[in-house]
Amino acid sequence: xxxxxxxxxxxxxxxxxxxxxxxxxxxxxxxxxxxxxxxxxxxxxxxxxxxxxxxxxxxxxxxxxxxxxxxxxxxxxxxxxxxxxxxxxxxxxxxxxxxxxxxxxxxxxxxxxxxxxxxxxxxxxxxxxxxxxxxxxxxxxxxxxxxxxxxxxxxxxxxxxxxxxxxxxxxxxxxxxxxxxxxxxxxxxxxxxxxxxxxxxxxxxxxxxxxxxxxxxxxxxxxxxxxxxxxxxxxxxxxxxxxxxxxxxxxxxxxxxxxxxxxxxxxxxxxxxxxxxxxxxxxxxxxxxxxxxxxxxxxxxxxxxxxxxxxxxxxxxxxxxxxxx
Amino acid sequence: xxxxxxxxxxxxxxxxxxxxxxxxxxxxxxxxxxxxxxxxxxxxxxxxxxxxxxxxxxxxxxxxxxxxxxxxxxxxxxxxxxxxxxxxxxxxxxxxxxxxxxxxxxxxxxxxxxxxxxxxxxxxxxxxxxxxxxxxxxxxxxxxxxxxxxxxxxxxxxxxxxxxxxxxxxxxxxxxxxxxxxxxxxxxxxxxxxxxxxxxxxxxxxxxxxxxxxxxxxxxxxxxxxxxxxxxxxxxxxxxxxxxxxxxxxxxxxxxxxxxxxxxxxxxxxxxxxxxxxxxxxxxxxxxxxxxxxxxxxxxxxxxxxxxxxxxxxxxxxxxxxxxxxxxxxxxxxxxxxxxxxxxxxxxxxxxxxxxxxxxxxxxxxxxxxxxxxxxxxxxxxxxxxxxxxxxxxxxxxxxxxxxxxxxxxxx
Amino acid sequence: xxxxxxxxxxxxxxxxxxxxxxxxxxxxxxxxxxxxxxxxxxxxxxxxxxxxxxxxxxxxxxxxxxxxxxxxxxxxxxxxxxxxxx
Numbered sequence: 001x002x003x004x005x006x007x008x009x010x011x012x013x014x015x016x017x018x019x020x021x022x023x024x025x026x027x028x029x030x031x032x033x034x035x036x037x038x039x040x041x042x043x044x045x046x047x048x049x050x051x052x053x054x055x056x057x058x059x060x061x062x063x064x065x066x067x068x069x070x071x072x073x074x075x076x077x078x079x080x081x082x083x084x085x086x087x088x089x090x091x092x093x094x095x096x097x098x099x100x101x102x103x104x105x106x107x108x109x110x111x112x113x114x115x116x117x118x119x120x121x122x123x124x125x126x127x128x129x130x131x132x133x134x135x136x137x138x139x140x141x142x143x144x145x146x147x148x149x150x151x152x153x154x155x156x157x158x159x160x161x162x163x164x165x166x167x168x169x170x171x172x173x174x175x176x177x178x179x180x181x182x183x184x185x186x187x188x189x190x191x192x193x194x195x196x197x198x199x200x201x202x203x204x205x206x207x208x209x210x211x212x213x214x215x216x217x218x219x220x221x222x223x224x225x226x227x228x229x230x231x232x233x234x235x236x237x238x239x240x241x242x243x244x245x246x247x248x249x250x251x252x253x254x255x256x257x258x259x260x261x262x263x264x265x266x267x268x269x270x271x272x273x274x275x276x277x278x279x280x281x282x283x284x285x286x287x288x289x290x291x292x293x294x295x296x297x298x299x300x301x302x303x304x305x306x307x308x309x310x311x312x313x314x315x316x317x318x319x320x321x322x323x324x325x
Numbered sequence: 326x327x328x329x330x331x332x333x334x335x336x337x338x339x340x341x342x343x344x345x346x347x348x349x350x351x352x353x354x355x356x357x358x359x360x361x362x363x364x365x366x367x368x369x370x371x372x373x374x375x376x377x378x379x380x381x382x383x384x385x386x387x388x389x390x391x392x393x394x395x396x397x398x399x400x401x402x403x404x405x406x407x408x409x410x411x412x413x414x415x416x417x418x419x420x421x422x423x424x425x426x427x428x429x430x431x432x433x434x435x436x437x438x439x440x441x442x443x444x445x446x447x448x449x450x451x452x453x454x455x456x457x458x459x460x461x462x463x464x465x466x467x468x469x470x471x472x473x474x475x476x477x478x479x480x481x482x483x484x485x486x487x488x489x490x491x492x493x494x495x496x497x498x499x500x501x502x503x504x505x506x507x508x509x510x511x512x513x514x515x516x517x518x519x520x521x522x523x524x525x526x527x528x529x530x531x532x533x534x535x536x537x538x539x540x541x542x543x544x545x546x547x548x549x550x551x552x553x554x555x556x557x558x559x560x561x562x563x564x565x566x567x568x569x570x571x572x573x574x575x576x577x578x579x580x581x582x583x584x585x586x587x588x589x590x591x592x593x594x595x596x597x598x599x600x601x602x603x604x605x606x607x608x609x610x611x612x613x614x615x616x617x618x619x620x621x622x623x624x625x626x627x628x629x630x631x632x633x634x635x636x637x638x639x640x641x642x643x644x645x646x647x648x649x650x651x652x653x654x655x656x657x658x659x660x661x662x663x664x665x666x667x668x669x670x671x672x673x674x675x676x677x678x679x680x681x682x683x684x685x686x687x688x689x690x691x692x693x694x695x696x697x698x699x700x701x702x703x704x705x706x707x708x709x710x711x712x713x714x715x716x717x718x719x720x721x722x723x724x725x726x727x728x729x730x731x732x733x734x735x736x737x
Numbered sequence: 738x739x740x741x742x743x744x745x746x747x748x749x750x751x752x753x754x755x756x757x758x759x760x761x762x763x764x765x766x767x768x769x770x771x772x773x774x775x776x777x778x779x780x781x782x783x784x785x786x787x788x789x790x791x792x793x794x795x796x797x798x799x800x801x802x803x804x805x806x807x808x809x810x811x812x813x814x815x816x817x818x819x820x821x822x823x
Contacts, residue, residue, distance in 0.1 A: 079538070105509050105539035106431060110468040113436050118469075144655020148689055152653060152708075164600020166623075169688075170652035173708055190599055192511075193436050219603060222433045247603035249610060255560030258584060258606075258619060259599040261538070262433075267451065288611070290604070291711035627770070628790050664744050664789055671743060693793065697744060697816040 002133035002184045003159070003204035003211070004096060004124070007033050011072035011096075011139055012062050014085045016040025016050050020100070020141070021076040026051050028074075030146035032136045038066045041085075059092040072096035074130065074140055082126065083108040090121045098140045099125035099195065103261070109193045116195065123195025127260065129165030129187040134172075142187050143169050156181015158297065159205040159239075161198050162217035163190050163224075163260065164246070171217055171244065171290060178294030183211040190219070190260025197224045199231040206238060213297050213304075214241040216284075218275065220250045221263040225275040229282035240300035241284040242293050248272040326535045326558045329372045331414045332550045333531035337515065339546075340504035342497050343527050345419065351412040356397030359415040360390040366418035369396040374558060375406040383410070386418060407561070419529055423490075424517035426450050427498045429505035437465040440502050442480045442494075446517035460484050472502050493526045494518070508546065509539030566641060570620065573633035580626025580657065582634040590615025592723050593638040593647035595631070595666060598623030601652030601712070608716035609648070613732030614724055617644045625657045631665020632672070639673060639680060646679075648719035651686040653708055659686045659694030667701055678702035682722040685715035738781075742788035746813035747772060753801065753809035754781055760804050767796040793822055 005011075015021050017040070028035035029051055037053045039062035046057040056062050063070055073089040075082060075097060082101045089097050090112075097116070099109075104126050116123050124131060130140015134153040142165065143149030152173035158180050162168040165187040172185050186201060188194055198216055205211045218225055225243075232241065250258055251271045257264040268274060276286045285300065287293045328336065331349035338344045348359035349372070360367045371383030378384055383405050387393035397413045424446035432439040442462040445453050454461045462483030464476050477498035481491055497518065505513040512534040519529045540547065557563065563571070570585020584602075592614045596605045602621045609616050618638055622631065638647050649666050651657065663684065670677040684698055687708035698705040704722075706715050720729050739748040754760055761781035764773040770790040774782050791812060801810035812822035 080541075103538045105536050105542075106511065107468065107506065107509055107536075107539070110431075110436050110438075114468045141656065144689055148655045162600070164598075164603075164652075166598045166652045166654070167600035167604065169655060170601070170604075170712070173653055174711070177709070193431065193433055197434075217600060219600065224433070227434050244604075246600055246607055248607045250603075253560070256586075258586070259603040259621065263603070289608070289711060289713040291713060658792070661790075661792070668743055668789065690793075693814075693817075696814075700816045 001208050001210045002136065003201070003208050004122075004131050004184065004186065005072065005133060005137055005139050007136050008036065009071045009096075009137060009139065010036045010038045010066065011074060012038060012059065012070055012094075013040045013050075013053070014059070014073055014075045014089065015042060015077035016053065016055055017042040017045050017048070018076055021074075022050055024074065024076065024100070024141045025053055027141065027145050027149070028138055029053075031138045031143075031149055032133070032146075035137050035139065038062065038070060059088045059094065063092050069093050072098065072139060074098045074100060076100045079104045083112055086112040086123065087115060090115050090119050095121045097121060097123045097195070098128065098130045099123060099189070100128065100130070100140060101125075102127045104191070106191070106193050109191065109195075113193070113195050124186060125189040125195060127191045128189035128194070129168065131187070132185050134182050134185070140187070141165070142185065152176060153185065154181040156183065157210060157212035157301075158182050159208070159211040159214045160185035160216075161201055161214065162187055163219050163262070164217055165190075167217045167246070171215055171293065174290050175215065175294055175297075178298075180294050180297060183208060190262050192222060192262040192264075194262075198228040199224070202228070202231050202235070202237065206235070211239065213239050213301050215293055215297065216241065216243045218243055218245050219247045219259060219263050220272045220275065221257075221270050223269060226269065226278050229278045229284065232282040232284065240297065240304050242296050242300065243279050243284050243286045244290055244293060245272050245276055245286055326537050326540060326552075326556075327374050328533040328535070328550070329374065329411050330370065330530060330532075331372055331412070332552070333533040334414075334528065335550060336504060336508065336533055336546070337501075337528045337531045340500045342500050342515070343525065345417050345527055345529065347414055347416045349412055349414050350397070351401070353394050353398035353401060356413055356415050357390045357394035360387060360393035363415065363417045367393050368416045368418050369393055369400055370414045370416060371400045371403060371405060371410040372412045372414055373405045373408040373410045375408045378405055381405045419519060419527070420522040421517070421519045421529075422522050423520040425494065425519070426453070426514075426516045427494075427501050427518045428512070428514035428516065429502050429510070430512055432465060435465050437468060438502065438505055440464045440466060440477065440480045440498060442484060442498060444484045444486050446519070450514075450516065466502055466506075472499060472506065474499050477502065490520060493520075497526060497528070508533075508543055509536045510534060511536050566618070566637070569637055570634070573630065573637055576633065577627050577630045580630050581622065581624040582626055582630050583621045583623075584619065585634070585637070586619040587641075588616045588618055590617045591643050591645065592616050592719060593641065593644040594618055594620060595622060595635050595638060595647050595649045597621050597651045597657065598654075601650075604652065604712055605650050605716055608713040609720060611713070611732065611736065612717045612720040613728035614716070614720035617641055622651070622662065623657055626662070626665070628661055628665045628668060631662045632668045635666040635669035636673060639669060639675070646682040646723045648682050648716070648723070649684045649686065650712065650715050650719070651688075652712060654686055654688035656689070657686075658690040659688055660690045660697060662686055663694040663697045667697065667703070678704075682719045683715055685710060685712065738783065740783035740785055740788055741813075741815065742785070744789050744814070744816050745791040746815055746819075747783050747788055747791070748811040748813060749781060749783065749801075750805075750809045753805040757805050760801060760809070763800050763804065764797050764810070767800050769794060769796070773797070795822065798822065
């Protein structure tokens with residue numbers, strides 16, 4: 001199984017005629033079994049098509065043409081119009097919204113998230129590359145063209161959550177090379193306020209039988225890692241978690257932001273050092289290098305399976321001593 | 326984007342919150358005129374975007390307008406933490422009865438603004454929160470519903486403040502929350518918020534920080550305050566090297582060569598993208614290397630842009646070689662970046678094989694990219710070589726194996 | 738005519754250009770990195786400074802093939818031993 005999306009997930013692309021959106025549409029249609037992109041929205045462009053996907057003026061028209069509810073939307077409109085586009089999707093009963101757009105003011109993001117919470121919808125992003133279920137489907141630019149995505153991602157037991165889109169692929173590729181495939185990889189976005197944090201995605205992975213371990217990529221700035229640590233302790237998380245922390249140099253440079261908008265160190269709790277300590281307290285191993293992640297995960301999984309076999313999950317071959325490949 | 330105190334006070338005043346009859350000037354003689362108008366003892370405060378102003382001698386008390394002028398002249402010449410003041414603020418010396426704190430910040434976990442209030446004002450709020458948690462009130466506000474007086478009242482009442490003070494503080498704190506939201510602030514703080522001996526309530530100092538991404542929708546306010554479009558107001562002023570980096574990025578709309586930041590070391594970095602750059606910069610340092618710069622290439626830059634950035638880094642004094650590294654790319658193209666950095670070497674009259682210590686960018690169009698690198702004899706790596714290993718090779722080549730060994734020793 | 742950058746060379750068959758007057762305009766329209774410009778007198782110019790920006794998209798090859806025939810335009814990968822883009 002997977003989390004958030006699957007082979008049957010229907011979605012639309014808002015802002016579909018934009019340059020990046022045209023590419024992203026092609027990539028999603030080509031990847032795995034082919035995404036079910038049932039329509040696209042660009043106001044004033046109704047009647048056109050993008051790689052065979054019909055374009056409409058409104059989300060409501062998409063829903064009507066589709067003849068029923070649509071599961072998701074990828075939003076790639078300019079920052080000034082993003083809030084409106086997301087509101088439109090939510091009010092048309094779309095339940096999963098991937099916001100690709102960068103540089104959206106925090107207040108707009110917070111408003112989108114609050115409305116989504118009220119309506120039972122979920123936002124991934126903004127400033128993210130979306131979600132991929134290896135070999136099955138991808139929703140967003142994650143992994144790039146289908147050929148490149150297929151090279152980096154493979155199906156397997158690891159859930160990946162990352163504040164950096166590019167590093168989602170780098171880490172998954174490293175896992176793939178070591179024989180650890182991924183159940184679902186989620187690029188959650190690099191902004192200070194995002195729709196879905198690590199802790200908010202953990203219940204999905206926890207409930208997913210395929211997922212046996214979690215790998216996260218994290219950075220200085222914000223309290224998201226503390227929130228994850230708390231979640232892990234409070235919920236007696238069944239899965240081992242391995243983290244990688246980039247941007248350690250930023251601890252010496254308070255008030256500066258590197259990499260992503262959300263990385264600014266504003267207080268003591270925002271620093272890499274503090275976060276590493278918090279994660280470690282919750283039993284989350286923080287790898288020094290990305291290349292160490294697979295081995296750490298394998299040993300944690302082996303120890304984990306021995307002590308607490310999750311119900312209904314068979315022991316993977318490589319834990320019993322077989323080769324992962 | 327941070328505001329100077331005199332600007333922050335102006336924003337507070339515009340929100341209907343009472344402030345003192347202060348004046349701002351860049352001229353010592355005018356400071357005297359302002360002090361004369363105020364007509365009594367005054368405080369002269371340096372206007373700098375850095376802390377520790379009091380300790381550095383950037384705040385002085387004056388009994389007469391003559392003294393105000395003399396202090397203003399001194400303070401205008403006084404550099405604080407590397408910052409020259411924008412000007413001085415001349416403020417009536419306050420007769421304070423009680424100091425409070427009021428602030429609004431984002432709570433990233435709740436994804437809502439949170440109003441903070443304390444009856445222990447005038448000191449650092451984080452310190453109060455740590456040592457006297459019962460003296461800090463907290464109330465989250467909705468992003469969709471209008472802000473209401475009761476939210477401010479609840480927040481104040483949590484600290485035990487009641488009676489006339491509660492009545493008078495409530496509209497001030499509510500207005501602060503409103504201005505936070507209306508102006509896309511990431512921090513709006515009045516500290517201290519004072520009850521004066523005459524019973525009035527006045528904002529005596531204010532800190533405001535507006536989200537940079539939202540500047541476009543507050544052009545009117547910024548124009549009124551005289552904030553220029555090119556004022557970045559970062560924690561430190563950009564260097565010439567960094568300004569040149571911005572120029573390279575701005576010269577061509579294709580792709581990004583962003584966040585070019587100067588460091589003291591000798592290892593020139595052409596790295597990307599957001600998370601990749603953070604990882605690689607750490608990796609270079611972990612192996613004992615000292616970067617000459619930070620940067621983030623991405624978004625499929627043109628040959629021209631990659632070339633411009635590489636040239637800038639290659640010509641930085643102290644830089645002998647560059648390391649060109651990224652996490653696996655899917656949008657940016659390996660071959661285009663390869664062409665750009667090689668072109669930079671050739672146009673500067675260098676041998677690319679000599680100047681590029683390592684090229685580690687796997688991903689889109691890598692077959693073509695690797696062909697180019699091979700032709701020029703450049704050491705390159707595919708995805709089987711980790712980012713950390715690539716960084717290590719760069720440090721070995723540029724700084725020498727001893728640095729790497731020393732770093733390994735220190736780390737183990 | 739042929740114009741070389743460091744990495745890429747662009748060769749347009751002069752006879753093909755003469756035989757199909759619309760080709761020059763179409764080449765300048767399809768190229769995403771402005772390698773071909775069409776000056777006002779209708780004669781094609783290869784923009785030297787943009788040649789190395791070529792993204793190997795084949796759009797110019799396709800349009801030339803369609804309008805004139807094979808090899809009317811050739812994109813040479815100088816870095817690949819002078820191999821022509823297929």
